[in-house]
Amino acid sequence: MTRRPRTRGVTIEDVARAAGVSRQTISNALNAPYRLKAETLERVSAVIEELGYRPDQSARSLKSGTRRIIGYPTPVDDPANPNPLMGGFLEAVVAASGEVGYRILLVRPQPGQSQEQALDELIAARTVDGFLLSDILRDDPRVAHLTGAGFPFAAFGRTAPEQPQSWVDVDSVQAVIELVGMVVARGHRRVAFLASSSGQPWMDDRRDGFLAGVRRHGLAGQVYSPGDDPDEIVAATRELLAGRNRPTAIVAGGDWLALGLYTAARAEGLEIGKDLAVAAFDDLPITGFLQPALTTVRLPLRRIAEALISRLLQIIEDGVTPQAGLLLPGELVIRPSLGP
Amino acid sequence: MTRRPRTRGVTIEDVARAAGVSRQTISNALNAPYRLKAETLERVSAVIEELGYRPDQSARSLKSGTRRIIGYPTPVDDPANPNPLMGGFLEAVVAASGEVGYRILLVRPQPGQSQEQALDELIAARTVDGFLLSDILRDDPRVAHLTGAGFPFAAFGRTAPEQPQSWVDVDSVQAVIELVGMVVARGHRRVAFLASSSGQPWMDDRRDGFLAGVRRHGLAGQVYSPGDDPDEIVAATRELLAGRNRPTAIVAGGDWLALGLYTAARAEGLEIGKDLAVAAFDDLPITGFLQPALTTVRLPLRRIAEALISRLLQIIEDGVTPQAGLLLPGELVIRPSLGP
Numbered sequence: 001m002t003r004r005p006r007t008r009g010v011t012i013e014d015v016a017r018a019a020g021v022s023r024q025t026i027s028n029a030l031n032a033p034y035r036l037k038a039e040t041l042e043r044v045s046a047v048i049e050e051l052g053y054r055p056d057q058s059a060r061s062l063k064s065g066t067r068r069i070i071g072y073p074t075p076v077d078d079p080a081n082p083n084p085l086m087g088g089f090l091e092a093v094v095a096a097s098g099e100v101g102y103r104i105l106l107v108r109p110q111p112g113q114s115q116e117q118a119l120d121e122l123i124a125a126r127t128v129d130g131f132l133l134s135d136i137l138r139d140d141p142r143v144a145h146l147t148g149a150g151f152p153f154a155a156f157g158r159t160a161p162e163q164p165q166s167w168v169d170v171d172s173v174q175a176v177i178e179l180v181g182m183v184v185a186r187g188h189r190r191v192a193f194l195a196s197s198s199g200q201p202w203m204d205d206r207r208d209g210f211l212a213g214v215r216r217h218g219l220a221g222q223v224y225s226p227g228d229d230p231d232e233i234v235a236a237t238r239e240l241l242a243g244r245n246r247p248t249a250i251v252a253g254g255d256w257l258a259l260g261l262y263t264a265a266r267a268e269g270l271e272i273g274k275d276l277a278v279a280a281f282d283d284l285p286i287t288g289f290l291q292p293a294l295t296t297v298r299l300p301l302r303r304i305a306e307a308l309i310s311r312l313l314q315i316i317e318d319g320v321t322p323q324a325g326l327l328l329p330g331e332l333v334i335r336p337s338l339g340p
Numbered sequence: 341m342t343r344r345p346r347t348r349g350v351t352i353e354d355v356a357r358a359a360g361v362s363r364q365t366i367s368n369a370l371n372a373p374y375r376l377k378a379e380t381l382e383r384v385s386a387v388i389e390e391l392g393y394r395p396d397q398s399a400r401s402l403k404s405g406t407r408r409i410i411g412y413p414t415p416v417d418d419p420a421n422p423n424p425l426m427g428g429f430l431e432a433v434v435a436a437s438g439e440v441g442y443r444i445l446l447v448r449p450q451p452g453q454s455q456e457q458a459l460d461e462l463i464a465a466r467t468v469d470g471f472l473l474s475d476i477l478r479d480d481p482r483v484a485h486l487t488g489a490g491f492p493f494a495a496f497g498r499t500a501p502e503q504p505q506s507w508v509d510v511d512s513v514q515a516v517i518e519l520v521g522m523v524v525a526r527g528h529r530r531v532a533f534l535a536s537s538s539g540q541p542w543m544d545d546r547r548d549g550f551l552a553g554v555r556r557h558g559l560a561g562q563v564y565s566p567g568d569d570p571d572e573i574v575a576a577t578r579e580l581l582a583g584r585n586r587p588t589a590i591v592a593g594g595d596w597l598a599l600g601l602y603t604a605a606r607a608e609g610l611e612i613g614k615d616l617a618v619a620a621f622d623d624l625p626i627t628g629f630l631q632p633a634l635t636t637v638r639l640p641l642r643r644i645a646e647a648l649i650s651r652l653l654q655i656i657e658d659g660v661t662p663q664a665g666l667l668l669p670g671e672l673v674i675r676p677s678l679g680p
Contacts, residue, residue, distance in 0.1 A: 029452075045452040069445065069467075079428035079435075079641040081625045087422035090430075090446075094414060098448045105409065106434050106444045112385035127409075285421045286626055301419040 010053045019047040026053075030101060066316060070097055070309075071128035073107045073115065073142065075135055084285050085299070086134075089156070092305035093132060100313060104132075116145045123151055129316045130154070132308055136167070138201055154312035156304060157201065158325060166315060167325040168307045172202060172281070173209035175297045175330035179251055179279045180213025180221075182295075182332075186339055188249035188277055189219060194237065194257045197225040206253040206281055222247065226260070233260030234267070241268045241276070249277035255284040258294055258337075278337040281330075292336035300328055350393045359387040366393075370441065406656060410437055410649075411468035413447045413455065413482065415475055424625050425639065429474060429496070432645035440653060444472075456485045463491055469656045470494070472648055476507070478541055494652035496644060497541065498665060506655060507665040508647045512542060512621070513549035515637045515670035519591055519619045520553025520561075522635075522672075526679055528589035528617055529559060534577065534601065535593045537565040546593040546621055562587065566600070573600030574607070581608045581616070589617035595624045598634055598677075618677040621670075632676035640668050 016023045021044060028036050029044040036044070047053075072093065077083055094104055105128055109118040119142065122128045129152065133142055136157025146153045147163045155167040183191055193210040196203050207223055214221035226236030240246065241264055252258040258280035262272060270276050273292040280287070283298035307326050314320045356363045361384060368376050369384040376384070387393075412433065417423055434444055445468055449458040459482065462468045469492065473482055476497025486493045487503045495507040523531055533550040536543050547563055554561035566576030577600055580586065592598040598620035602612060610616050613632040620627070623638035647666050654660045 041451075049452045067467075074434060076435075077427070077431040079432040079645075080623075080638070082424050082427035082431055084422050084424065084427070087417070087424070087427035087430075088419035090427075091417040091422055092419040094446050094448055095416075095419075098450055101450055103448075104446045106430075106446065108434055108438045108443075110438055110441055111381075112389050127407075283420075286629060289626060289629070298420070305419075 010051045012053070015044075015047055015051055015053045018051060019044050066129045067127065068102050069105050069128045070102050070130055070132050070312065071105050071107045071119070071122050072132045072134075073118070076108070085282055085301075088301050089134065089305065092301040093309065096302070096305040096309040100309060102129075102309070102313070107131075115142055119145060119151075120149075123149060130312050132156075132312060136201070152312060152315040154308045154315070156308060164315075164321050165325045166311050166322050168304050168311065169325065169327055170202075170299050170304070170330050171327045172205040172297075172330060173212065175332065176206050176209025176251065176281070177213040177216070178332055179295075179297065180210060180217070182334070182338060183249040183251065183277055183279065184213075184217045184219070186249070186277060190245060190247045191219060191249045191251065192222045192224060192240065192247035194233075194250060194252040194261065195223055195225050196228055196253060196257065198228060203253050210251055226257070230256075230260055233257060234263045237261050237264035238267055241265060241270060248275075250279075252278065252280040255280045255282045255287050255294065255296055258287075258296075259290075262290060273336045273339050277339045283333055287333075288335070290337070295335045295338040296333050297330040298333050300331060303328055350391045352393070355384075355387055355391055355393045358391060359384050406469045407467065408442050409445050409468045410442050410652065411445050411447045411459070411462050411471045413458070413471070413473060416448070425622055425641075426474075428641050429645065432641040433472065433649065436642070436645040436649040440649060442469075442649070442653070447471075455482055459485060459491075460489075463489060470652050472496075472652060476541070492652060492655040494648045494655070496648060504655075504661050505665045506651050506662050508644050508651065509665065509667055510542075510639050510644070510670050511667045512545040512637075512670060513552065515672065516546050516549025516591060516621070517553040517556070518672055519635075519637065520550060520557070522674070522678060523589040523591065523617055523619065524553075524557045524559070526589075526617060530585060530587045531559060531589045531591065532562045532564060532580065532587035533591050533593065534573075534597045535563055535565050536568050536597065538568060543593050550591055566597070570596075570600055573597060574603045577601050577604035578607055581605060581610060588615075590619075592618065592620040595620045595622045595627050595634065595636055598636075599626075599630075602630060613676045613679050617679045623671075623673055627673075628675070630677070635675045635678040636673050637670040638673050640671060643668055 012023050012026050016026050026044060029041055029048065075086060077086060097104055107118055107122065109115055119131065131146060131153040133153055134156040136143060136155050143155060143159050143163055153166060157167060158169050159165065159167050191214060193207055195207050210221055224240060226233045237260055250261060252261060258278055261278060265272050265276055272278050279295040281297045283296045287294040287296050311322050314322065352363050352366050356366050366384060369381055415426060417426060437444055447458055447462065449455055459471065471486060471493040473493055474496040476483060476495050483495060483499050483503055493506060497507060498509050499505065499507050531554060533547055535547050550561055564580060566573045581604055590601060592601060598618055601618060605612050605616055612618050619635040621637045623636045627634040627636050651662050654662065
């Protein structure tokens with residue numbers, strides 16, 4: 001059924017001669033473009049394209065011993081309402097890996113398979129050169145498994161100190177400390193934090209940032225866990241807002257918690273941005289459409305993806321595992337919900 | 341750096357004996373689960389899991405000649421605001437292919453590569469068994485290229501009559517005819533359609549559905565193309581709404597066009613659902629949050645993905661190319677924007 005694509009007879013030597021560079025430079029342009037200066041890469045790429053040179057992928061794979069494929073265990077999502085953070089992260093990862101000649105294979109355990117068996121299957125079949133993991137939990141079994149197998153991986157989210165430090169994370173603690181500072185600068189003294197109740201490490205970081213922030217200003221901030229169901233969140237935050245000593249400013253640990261807070265505030269006759277200052281975390285695309293638009297923290301998804309791919313390739317291609325994790329700053333997006 | 345995962349010494353014969361079925365049934369459970377009855381699959385899967393049987397993937401690939409990987413050229417997106425339709429489609433595709441033991445490799449041309457070269461590279465390296473294409477344009481070069489190469493593919497969006505009919509699409513024409521019927525049943529006579537100006541086949545289908553719908557009711561519906569830039573859309577629709585014979589009902593060819601219409605109606609002091617009936621297409625997650633919530637057409641993403649994977653596997657595994665395309669109905673989601 002398949003037909004071999006036509007070969008054009010252009011060799012790597014032809015390209016090197018035409019571009020006036022070494023074979024190694026052509027090879028780098030194709031396999032490790034990040035090693036070349038931008039102007040060299042541009043010139044070489046133009047010649048490659050002009051001559052229609054296409055390297056023999058199977059020979060290249062044999063020689064380098066890599067398939068140039070990264071496995072990514074993708075979280076289960078809802079097709080009718082996909083998580084935009086995960087979609088944005090995947091887009092950033094596809095772009096960052098494409099830049100260095102790698103592709104992303106989406107991995108999900110097949111019927112009857114555990115997460116670990118799905119990883120093992122791909123390792124045994126030599127389908128992938130390494131894995132990218134996201135949504136890292138405490139004692140994450142995938143991290144433990146790949147550490148035990150000695151197989152290359154990079155993680156969006158922190159690994160334990162005794163595990164490979166090939167992780168990248170957002171400095172949520174610092175970002176929420178800054179949010180609290182902005183709330184306090186606007187004169188608020190009764191401030192509260194809304195947390196989900198599910199014990200994710202990133203939610204704990206955001207809560208810790210809140211507690212560190214209020215301590216710095218000598219305040220006693222309250223932490224509430226209104227549950228994870230949308231109706232529960234609305235009911236619990238309505239109760240909070242109806243109390244005599246209701247907070248005048250609320251930091252939510254995630255934008256979806258703030259959505260419930262918007263509904264609750266409307267129901268209690270409170271105007272957000274005037275009667276109540278609100279800030280949250282994640283900068284989901286919907287936050288700009290809310291009335292008023294929501295102050296939140298944007299994750300630097302492109303930088304996260306580039307750092308993860310770069311770290312993973314260090315392990316795969318150079319055998320070098322990073323000695324320390326990389327913590328990137330979140331970006332505060334100030335919108336009217338915080339008040340004047 | 342890698343270590344071979346430990347082998348457990350469990351053979352396919354051991355599993356077949358324990359489950360009381362043939363080797364072929366075990367093989368089917370792993371490679372073609374859709375060929376087994378649900379109860380058989382469940383029993384066999386339990387035994388496979390209990391005994392910890394893991395097939396030799398490389399041997400299996402050699403024997404069947406397939407890698408069990410489907411290439412998907414993924415559209416370029418914005419990490420800060422990913423297209424939820426594409427995210428939902430990808431999730432549905434990952435789930436549907438996982439059910440039958442296949443995985444999705446995300447494909448994007450690498451620096452200096454054309455779309456066709458990216459496809460050829462994967463064909464030449466035998467990395468994938470077939471391709472899944474989406475966002476099919478008229479005279480789509482990817483469809484032409486894979487047709488010429490005789491390589492298996494399935495397409496979300498129609499191919500030309502002389503090309504393989506391995507496509508699945510949504511019956512947008514019929515869905516918009518139904519929307520128009522609902523608008524007319526509410527007493528509207530001055531109805532208009534908002535189209536993007538970019539000439540995508542799916543937008544043309546929706547416009548054709550509108551024109552067929554108004555014809556059925558003896559009306560002369562107007563078609564407007566307010567442009568593709570959000571500010572342009574708002575300006576053009578404000579002009580439309582400010583006219584003397586302004587339409588009392590508008591069908592938008594996509595939810596993002598309706599977003600501009602909401603802004604324009606507010607600016608012109610018109611209340612959607614009362615002064616103006618609005619319906620659109622796509623059911624983006626944001627449509628339920630709009631005030632009032634938007635009547636729209638939902639794409640059956642799970643059914644589309646399952647049909648695409650099933651058609652592609654027919655070609656890959658059985659060598660059978662479908663003789664006709666498959667048109668699936670869209671699902672009308674009636675919300676308050678249409679009025680009482």
